[in-house]
Amino acid sequence: MLRDKKILLIISGGIAAYKSLDLIRRLSERGAVVTPVMTKSAEEFVTPLSVSALSGSKLYRDLFDLTEEAEMGHIQLSRSADIVLVAPATADLMAKMAHGIANDLASTLLLATDTPVTIAPAMNVRMWQHPATQRNIETLKGDGVSFVGPNDGDMACGEFGPGRMAEPLEIVAALEAQLGDGPLTGKHILVTSGPTHEPIDPVRYIANRSSGAQGTxxxxxxxxxxxxxxxxxxxxxVAPPENVKVVPVQTAQQMLEAVQTALPADAAIFAAAVADWHVQGASDRKLKKSKDGLPTLSFAENPDILATVAQMKTGRPQLVVGFAAETNDVQANATAKRKRKACDWIVANDVSPETGIMGGAENAVHVIDDAGIEDWPRMSKADVATKLAARIAQALAS
Structure with missing residues (x-):
């Protein structure tokens, strides 16, 4: 879908600029024509030679280079592409974009372009969360700028949170969707994500360590x-994704009701880590310590959302995919779960504490279906998502 598409790639200065090299390679593999632009600060992280060699195109760096202006003026350069991609997009460059500042080649191109603009932000979590950046984000969205990411994760500065640049394959997929009809165009897909919170009283609840990163x-x-x-x-x-219909819930019962309301769907993907039990007769007041001893909690099973949908007699989605988070006998337990629930696929993983997978940035999964078991190597959760989405698209097309 990207063959012969002209992409003007602006690389701004940040540690995430190293990902731009892989991004260029991924775009080129798909037949895209990448014209790179680098800010001065980007050259502190990746070399112009590397960027130029990988893209196979002339690199643009200086607004006041007379030779470059004679060969292709910045106005023409800004409007000759099918899309302008900024990856990484720093807080500084986003601020310039939001306020119409044009004091270097990159910001001038962005102000002068009349083609669609997509940015992949990358910055420290505190910079991302700062009110000024959040105001700039809303301004840019209002101006029609599309966002890819950022993702949650560990950062070079040692902090954790939103601000990591989206992975190259995520960015490629976003461009494919923007520049052409994707293979899932016209399909409605239901995705569940995150944990559920089952109340004990108004201030306490039962939950698990799921971050929701894989579902997002x-x-x-x-x-x-x-x-x-x-x-x-x-x-x-983690924050919910952009450009989807978000339905927030707290409990398993609420999740079941939201799922049933969202149907029909072409596919249903149950990535949520739903609590197996809830407290019967949860208190409407905070439980207090008592001389009579510890309170007695009675538990009841939560509804089985995956089995409910997978075993629907009418209106069942064409594809129903469950997730199995296991700590032992992963493949055997997941295979049994798939049979018991009657779903089409199970995506299983080992969430033992030593793996760091639950709540972490990476995943290692086994995809189980009628054909057997596919063992996928450990990779980022974004890469797992990209690979799984492609598999889902292929299944719905057959």
Missing amino acids: ALAQALTALGAEVTFVTGPAD
Whole structure:
């Protein structure tokens, strides 16, 4: 879908600029024509020679280079592409874009362009969360700028949170969706994500360590392929994805009701880590310590959302995918779960504490279906999502 598409890639200065080299390679593999532009600060992180060699195109760096202006003026350069991509987009460059500042080649191109602009932000978590940056984000969205990411994760500065640049394959998928009809165009896909919180009293609850990162990444990847996504999420640590219908819930019962309301769908992907039990007769007041001893809690099973949808007699989605988070006998337990629930696929992973997968930035999964078991190597959750979304698209097309 990117063959012969002309992409003006602006690389601004940040540690995430190293990802731009892989991004250029991924775009070139798909037949895109990449014209790179680098800011002065970007050259502190990647070399112009590397960028030029990988893109196979002339590199543009200086607004006041007379030779470059004679060969292709910056106005023509800004309007000759099918899309302008900024990756990484620093807080500084985003601020310039939001306020119409044009004091170097990159910001001038962005102000002069009349083609679609997509940015992949990358910055420290505090910079991303700063009110000034958040105001700039809203301004840019109002101006029609599309965003890819940022993702949550560990940062070079040692902090954790939103601000990591989206992975190259995520960005590629987003461009494919923008520049052509993706393979999931016209498909409605339901995705559940995050944990559920089952109340004990108004201030306490039962939950698990799920961050919601894998479900969010999957919703983003499906959207990038053109799907209309309904995203039913428990109280996750990561922010919900852009450009989807978000339905927030707290409990398993609420999640079931939201799922049933969202149907029909072409596919239903159950990535949420739903609590197996809830407290019967949860107190409407905070439980207090008592001389009578510890309170007695009675538990009851939560509804089985995956089995309910997978075993529907009418209106069942064409594809129903469950997730299995296991700590032992992963493949055997997941295979049994797939049979018991009657879903089409199970995506299984080992969430033992030593793996760092639950709540982490990476995943290693086994995809189980009628044909057997596919073992995928450990990779980022964004890459797992991209690969799984492509597999889903292929299944819905058959």
